[in-house]
Amino acid sequence: MEHDDLITRREALSRVAILLGGAISAPTLAGALDAATRRAWTTPSRDWAPRTLDAGQLELVATMADHIVPQTDTPGARAAGVHRFVDTLLSDHYPTPERDRFVAGLADVDARARSGHGKTFVECTADQQVALLTELDEAAFPAVRIDSPRTSDTWFFRRMKELTLVGYYTSQVGATQELHPSPFGAYRGDIPYGSVGRAWS
Amino acid sequence: MITYDAIVVGSGITGGWAAKELTEKGLRTLMIERGRDVVHRTDYITEHKPSWELPLRDARLSVGTKGAEEYPIQARTGQFRESNKHFFIKDKKNPYIEDKPFTWIQGDQVGGKSLIWGRQVYRWSDLDFEANLRDGHGVDWPIRYADIAPWYSYVERFIGVSGEKLGLTQLPDGEFQPPMEMNAGEKLVKAGIERAFPDRHVTIGRVAILTQPLNGRLPCHYCGPCERGCSTGSYFSTQASTLPAARATQRLTVLPNSIVHSVIYDASTNRVTGVRVVDTVTKQTQEYRARVVFLCASTLATTRLLLNSTSPRFPNGLANSSGVLGHYLMDHHFLAGAGGSIEGLLDHYYQGNRPNGIYVPRFRNLGDDASRRDYVRGFGYQGGAGRQGWGRGGGERGFGVELKRKLHDPGQWSMGMTGFGECLPREDNYVELSDQKDEFGIPLLKIHCTWGDNELAMRKDMAASAGEMLEAAGCKNVHTYDAYRGSGQLGAEPGFAIHEMGTARMGRDPKTSVLNAYNQAHDVPNLFVTDGACMASSSCVNPSITYMALTARACDHAVEELKRGNL
Numbered sequence: 001m002e003h004d005d006l007i008t009r010r011e012a013l014s015r016v017a018i019l020l021g022g023a024i025s026a027p028t029l030a031g032a033l034d035a036a037t038r039r040a041w042t043t044p045s046r047d048w049a050p051r052t053l054d055a056g057q058l059e060l061v062a063t064m065a066d067h068i069v070p071q072t073d074t075p076g077a078r079a080a081g082v083h084r085f086v087d088t089l090l091s092d093h094y095p096t097p098e099r100d101r102f103v104a105g106l107a108d109v110d111a112r113a114r115s116g117h118g119k120t121f122v123e124c125t126a127d128q129q130v131a132l133l134t135e136l137d138e139a140a141f142p143a144v145r146i147d148s149p150r151t152s153d154t155w156f157f158r159r160m161k162e163l164t165l166v167g168y169y170t171s172q173v174g175a176t177q178e179l180h181p182s183p184f185g186a187y188r189g190d191i192p193y194g195s196v197g198r199a200w201s
Numbered sequence: 202m203i204t205y206d207a208i209v210v211g212s213g214i215t216g217g218w219a220a221k222e223l224t225e226k227g228l229r230t231l232m233i234e235r236g237r238d239v240v241h242r243t244d245y246i247t248e249h250k251p252s253w254e255l256p257l258r259d260a261r262l263s264v265g266t267k268g269a270e271e272y273p274i275q276a277r278t279g280q281f282r283e284s285n286k287h288f289f290i291k292d293k294k295n296p297y298i299e300d301k302p303f304t305w306i307q308g309d310q311v312g313g314k315s316l317i318w319g320r321q322v323y324r325w326s327d328l329d330f331e332a333n334l335r336d337g338h339g340v341d342w343p344i345r346y347a348d349i350a351p352w353y354s355y356v357e358r359f360i361g362v363s364g365e366k367l368g369l370t371q372l373p374d375g376e377f378q379p380p381m382e383m384n385a386g387e388k389l390v391k392a393g394i395e396r397a398f399p400d401r402h403v404t405i406g407r408v409a410i411l412t413q414p415l416n417g418r419l420p421c422h423y424c425g426p427c428e429r430g431c432s433t434g435s436y437f438s439t440q441a442s443t444l445p446a447a448r449a450t451q452r453l454t455v456l457p458n459s460i461v462h463s464v465i466y467d468a469s470t471n472r473v474t475g476v477r478v479v480d481t482v483t484k485q486t487q488e489y490r491a492r493v494v495f496l497c498a499s500t501l502a503t504t505r506l507l508l509n510s511t512s513p514r515f516p517n518g519l520a521n522s523s524g525v526l527g528h529y530l531m532d533h534h535f536l537a538g539a540g541g542s543i544e545g546l547l548d549h550y551y552q553g554n555r556p557n558g559i560y561v562p563r564f565r566n567l568g569d570d571a572s573r574r575d576y577v578r579g580f581g582y583q584g585g586a587g588r589q590g591w592g593r594g595g596g597e598r599g600f601g602v603e604l605k606r607k608l609h610d611p612g613q614w615s616m617g618m619t620g621f622g623e624c625l626p627r628e629d630n631y632v633e634l635s636d637q638k639d640e641f642g643i644p645l646l647k648i649h650c651t652w653g654d655n656e657l658a659m660r661k662d663m664a665a666s667a668g669e670m671l672e673a674a675g676c677k678n679v680h681t682y683d684a685y686r687g688s689g690q691l692g693a694e695p696g697f698a699i700h701e702m703g704t705a706r707m708g709r710d711p712k713t714s715v716l717n718a719y720n721q722a723h724d725v726p727n728l729f730v731t732d733g734a735c736m737a738s739s740s741c742v743n744p745s746i747t748y749m750a751l752t753a754r755a756c757d758h759a760v761e762e763l764k765r766g767n768l
Contacts, residue, residue: 189382
């Protein structure tokens with residue numbers, strides 16, 4: 001698990017699911033739910049509080065996530081609650097060593113910001129933040145493929161990016177505003193892409 | 202003492218069928234299930250839940266993660282997720298012992314694994330039924346295709362199977378509803394493979410999923426994750442199909458939360474008289490009597506039960522005068538195949554989450570020289586094509602607006618295929634009872650099972666041939682893979698295919714087999730075993746429909762024999 005990243009695992013499993021004749025686990029349709037249920041998820045919970053991250057760490061996750069998937073004509077990662085998802089996953093799913101590794105990765109981001117700019121990441125300007133994330137991204141995904149790019153140095157950023165994408169595209173915002181779920185009904189094996197115009201969530 | 206005409210142990214794919222057939226033929230039947238009740242529709246608690254309503258967003262719960270603590274074995278399979286964990290057994294309460302890794306995936310609830318099965322259904326052919334006789338591995342099957350063909354038809358008409366007829370000897374056609382459609386990528390790869398290899402075929406999977414209404418069940422609506430349960434009854438499960446039929450007779454009693462400890466044997470009549478049951482909640486013991494007993498508890502649970510049913514006549518397990526009970530355990534070996542990308546087709550897409558893929562019927566060792574290889578038996582492929590989704594963004598450089606724009610569109614097409622290979626029946630793949638007992642006083646099963654040279658040789662061909670076919674079809678970046686790691690490591694060890702079978706095999710000779718041609722114990726005439734335990738070889742196709750057909754056939758025989766006064 002330590003040396004295995006989430007997207008790779010998810011993709012491997014999706015691949016196996018296809019191979020087994022099963023479906024890629026598909027987020028399903030908002031339209032299938034009754035109005036009361038839908039209101040329940042769109043109403044922000046007043047009593048929500050992080051259980052693993054402190055307020056500063058939560059803000060750091062939200063800030064980074066919003067750079068990875070920013071607001072465009074649809075809301076970005078912060079509005080989609082990616083930081084809450086990350087806290088939930090760290091609290092209820094990650095084995096303790098992996099959780100601790102992620103939290104240590106957050107501290108490292110702040111350490112880099114301090115050494116470069118004398119401020120925490122969140123206190124940096126947006127340009128400084130993007131520059132720092134670009135450094136992390138280029139280190140994690142080198143332009144020239146090398147045999148073992150998955151050094152422990154880049155684990156955190158790869159994981160952060162993956163969690164942002166999972167958290168965003170499986171959120172209500174990501175799955176129904178940015179993308180659309182495939183509707184229930186008939187299966188059509190070959191339709192013009194232009195008739196859909198975006199990926200199914 | 203409560204008496205019925207028949208007792209069926211287990212409520213999954215075969216238990217449901219036995220209950221349906223026996224009740225419809227007039228027998229008052231008790232169906233006993235170790236796990237909890239699962240009510241059709243009501244208890245499909247995650248069905249159609251959107252991803253954001255699942256706190257972990259339907260994470261796969263792998264071994265060692267929080268959420269999987271009670272499921273250290275079930276968590277090994279990729280099928281085990283946040284949205285369906287309640288349909289898998291809690292390993293901590295139901296332990297077993299692995300000599301070498303053997304992943305035993307179980308569903309202990311009314312409906313059993315019929316709620317979470319893969320739904321792929323393929324008939325066996327005489328290539329399969331004659332295999333043991335031909336190459337000398339295992340004992341000869343006591344039946345041939347002609348014996349079971351009408352029962353396949355009977356089952357297919359009831360459960361509903363969609364698929365395409367191919368006219369192949371090695372994969373007989375059935376009674377099919379219209380097939381599901383292939384997508385553009387699959388059609389392209391199919392054309393390329395069939396052009397390059399005239400003896401190989403690519404077809405849409407034959408699945409127990411409706412494409413037309415049947416008996417009040419609705420056609421598939423393509424929501425995707427069948428294994429959360431299906432309120433429209435579009436795939437075959439006990440709940441959707443056999444249980445309502447059995448209930449309609451008013452002769453069925455279902456007893457959940459009740460594990461059968463042992464089968465009661467009366468030496469004076471040489472008959473089983475009933476079963477001893479432990480209530481899993483109160484731990485109280487109760488006996489139930491019947492004139493005929495069907496064991497449908499799943500392959501290894503059934504054999505465990507037989508091994509634990511000892512008497513002076515059968516000190517090594519009920520109906521085990523042959524001594525082969527527990528031996529010749531098999532599973533399919535899989536997770537060896539290939540993947541690749543498909544260029545172009547970027548103006549093609551699909552709609553709907555089709556719970557099915559493509560199938561490539563067996564093309565090795567068909568009896569002619571051209572298809573012969575240096576191993577025996579063969580394999581088929583399951584696979585599929587699709588366009589990459591947003592997940593690809595996590596494996597590439599880039600973030601921000603540019604990334605979000607890119608992920609707005611699907612990525613390129615890719616295609617994957619994995620082989621499902623036949624496993625030989627070997628005596629040294631076996632299960633036995635250990636000295637330890639579970640909380641119900643039943644000894645734990647100890648499993649000894651490894652792949653042999655034939656499986657490992659076949660896997661090389663499974664990977665290489667898949668790669669060769671994808672290359673021939675014009676795929677790019679073709680890579681072959683084999684998840685088997687050996688040395689007792691998990692990867693593609695026995696059990697993973699969840700097609701465990703054998704250990705109480707059918708055969709012609711009571712000295713070398715447990716069951717006769719009608720799944721009836723050679724030693725004890727009113728005892729039947731119709732789940733996967735009965736299998737004398739494994740074929741390479743998914744086994745469930747064969748279990749169903751054997752069950753229906755055995756029920757017919759049992760009732761005829763009861764009428765004749767022979768049981």
